Amino acid sequence: MTREGVIVTGHIPAPPAEVWALAGDFCGTWHPAIAKMRAERGPANAEIRSFTVHGDPAGFREQLIYRSHSDRELAYLALEGIEGAARYVGRIALGAAGGGTDVTWTAEITAEITAPAARAAQIADGTKPIFEAGIAGLRAALGTRAPHTVPTKNSRNASPLDTIMVPGSPPLALTVTPARPGPLVLFLHGIGGARGNWDAQLRAVAPFARAAALDLRGYGSSALGADQSTIADHCADINRVMQSLGAEKLILVGLSFGAWIATSFALHTPGILSGLVLSGGCTGMSEASPAERQAFRSARETPLNLGQSPTDFAPEVVKILAGPQITDHTRAALVASMSAIPAATYRDALICFTSPPERFDFARLTMPVLMMTGAHDRLAPPTEIRGVARRIVDAAPRPDVQFEEIAGAGHLCNLEQPGAYNCHLTAFVQRLLV
DSSP states (O other): OOEEEEEEEEEESSOHHHHHHHHTOTTOOOSTTEEEEEEEEOGGGOEEEEEEETTEEEEEEEEEEEEETTTTEEEEEEEESOTTEEEEEEEEEEEEETTEEEEEEEEEEEEOTTSOTTHHHHHHHHHHHHHHHHHHHHHHHTTTOOOOOOOOOOOTTOOOOEEEEEOSSSOEEEEEOOOOSSOEEEEEOOTTOOGGGGHHHHHHHTTTSOEEEEOOTTSTTSOOOSSOOOHHHHHHHHHHHHHHHTOSOEEEEEETHHHHHHHHHHHHOGGGEEEEEEESOSSTTTTSOHHHHHHHHHHHHHHHHTTOOHHHHHHHHHHHHOOTTOOHHHHHHHHHHHHTSOHHHHHHHHHHHTOOSSOOOGGGOOSOEEEEEETTOSSSOHHHHHHHHHHHHHHSSSOOEEEEEETTOOSOHHHHSHHHHHHHHHHHHHHHHO
C-alpha cells in the first residue's frame, strides 16, 4: 500500500475561539463546496456527517474520531466517497498567532492494496485544493455566520433540524425539517436576525409540515450578492429555495423585513402560496414618503458611516425592540444575533428596505393571511397592524385574514413569546393542510 500526506496552512484574522466556533462544528456547512449536509449517528453513537458537494451527487460520509475543544482540534475518518483509499484521516488544528488564528489542515492517505500505484498521490493532489478552499471559506464565513447556539434537549420524537446549502449565486443557507407531503412552510427573518431565530417555530411545525428557515443574503451562512440586493432578488431566492426542496406550494412566514419580503412575493405570485403569515410588519417602507425613507435609512447608516458595526449598537437596538417580559436569555440571544451581522450586509438590507418599488395592492392577496404583532411593538404597533389587516379584508377579492396581538411581546414576538406565537401559527398551518 502507498501512503501520502497533505499539509495546508492558512491564517485567519480572528481569535481562535471565534474560528473554532465555526470550524469545530463537525456537521456545519461552512465549506463552500458543500451542497447538502446531514448529521447521522453510527455504532456506539458515533457522530457521522453525510454530505454531497456541488457537481458530485455521489456523496461522502465521514466519522468524527477526535475532538478537543480546549486544544481546538478535530480529526475525522472517511467512510465512503473516496475511491481507492483504504484509509483517509483528516485533521484540523487551530493555534493563536499574530493576533489571529493559524489553521493547519492535514490528511494522511493510504491507498488500497489493489489500487494503482499513483492513486494515493492522486487523492492527495485532489485534497489540497479542497483544504485551501475550506480555509478560505472559514475566513469568508466568520463575519456572516449566525450566532452559535447550544441545541436544546428535545423529546425522542422531536424532529431534527438539518442545515443545507442552496447552490447558485449567491449560495443560501437553510435550516430544514424532514420532508413531508404538502406545502413548505418557509420562514424569513428580520433585518437584525438570522435563520436561527426561527428554531422554536420549525420544531413546532415539523410534526405536520416540512419547514425551512432561510438566511437572507449576507446573513448567517448565506453569501451576499455581488450587487446591491433588491426585493426582486429576495423573491428570486424564495423560488430557488422552493426548487431546491422540490416544493410546489408555500406557506410563507415573515417577521418585519421578512414580512415585507413575504408580502411582496405573495402579491406577485399568489398562486404559489397556500397561506401568508406576517409578524411585526407588512408594508415596510412601501407606504412611506421619500423623506421618511431617507430619514429611516440615514438614522441607521450614521453609525456605519462612523466606522461602527452592528456589534457596537446591537444592545441599544435590542432595548428598543424588546418587550417588558423579555428574559435575559432571549435578550442575550437577540444581541448575539444582531452582533453577528456584517456591516456590509446591514447596509445592503437598509438600502433594499428603503427602496420599495411599489405601493402594495392588497386586492392581489388571494390566500389566507395571519397577522401577528407584539402588544408592546414600537415599530409595528397593534393599532397599525390591525388597521392593515382590516384593509386587506376590504381589498381582497375573497379575504381570509386573522389578526392576533401577542401579549407581553415586543417587535420580535416569535422569540419573546414563542408559546403564544406557535399556538396561532400551528393552528393556522394545520387548517390549511386539511
